[in-house]
Amino acid sequence: QEAAAPAAGQATTAKPNIVIIGTGGTIAGAGASTVNTGDYDSAKVAVDKIIAAVPEMKQVANIRGEQIFQIGSESYNDERMLKLAKRISELAKQPDVDAVMVTHGTDTIEETSYLLNLTLKTDKPVVIIGAMRPGTALSADGPLNLYNAAVVAASKEAKGKGVLVVMNDEIHSARDVTKSNALKVETFRSLYGPLGVVVESKPYFYRLPARPHTMATEFDIDQITALPKVDVFYAHTSMDPKILGAIADLGGKALIYGGTGNASVADYMEDPLKEVRKKGLIVVRATRTGSGQVVRNGEEKDDENDWIVAADQTPQKARLLTSLALTKTQDPKAIEAILYKY
């Protein structure tokens, strides 16, 4: 039903214009039967069809879809991430676009959204969503995630809060959010808690991101054409010491050592890791535990070895931030300062 035209002199409450970029993932997934919640093909359904399945969104915004990829998010690489980020940047500059949403596989939402959070120069809402169950499943979570994300993206409150991930009725900051479970719908977790919740078509924010994002960072997606190569090594018991040298010879500019506990380095890995630094790579100690701040010169001799620490950044987030930092400086201390800042 068409809304009546407003009478002369009456204030119009025009609905915001939102562009939803489709990239694939389970939210675009399809299973053989309604009881397939974990066995299905991801990245099958076009974004326009996903949007059409949630007509309730029309009540909160004017929505238009745009398909940029149709992939599982495990297949993101720098090229795809930059392409997506640059397209969002373009859209955000358009006066007729008020907010951008992205449907995304959940495996790497935490990485793409973090890159966007650090490099987009906009205060317009940018909201990333996914699903843990395909649209064909009983209790599919995608439709409500999409609706809730539209509610957040259409809200005045979302403006200036950086890139947000809306899943399972919660609003997360891209900086903090991480996928914590391989299957559950309540998989997204922020170490310091979500920023807010969506209840009955309304967003409620309870906290603000303390770390600089979007407009306030030194990184601008429009100026970035490539990301310096940074690799991650994941520590465990009985490692092969030769592996570090092999990684160092791949042409990377930095190595994130995802160490056990407080990023500790096994006695037999210390010399190989010193060699990595001697080959010119920045060595960053991060923790594989998933949380907690790594203490400089705590368990390891960072000053002596010219290694740096990742503060509280997970290895995968430290990888992205180190790569961005390398577009600005090659100085380990300056890179460490960036790891502590954002």
Ligand SMILES: NC(=O)CC[C@H](N)C(=O)O
């Ligand atoms: N729940 C999901 O979205 C996982 C599907 C797929 N692996 C992806 O990340 O795109």
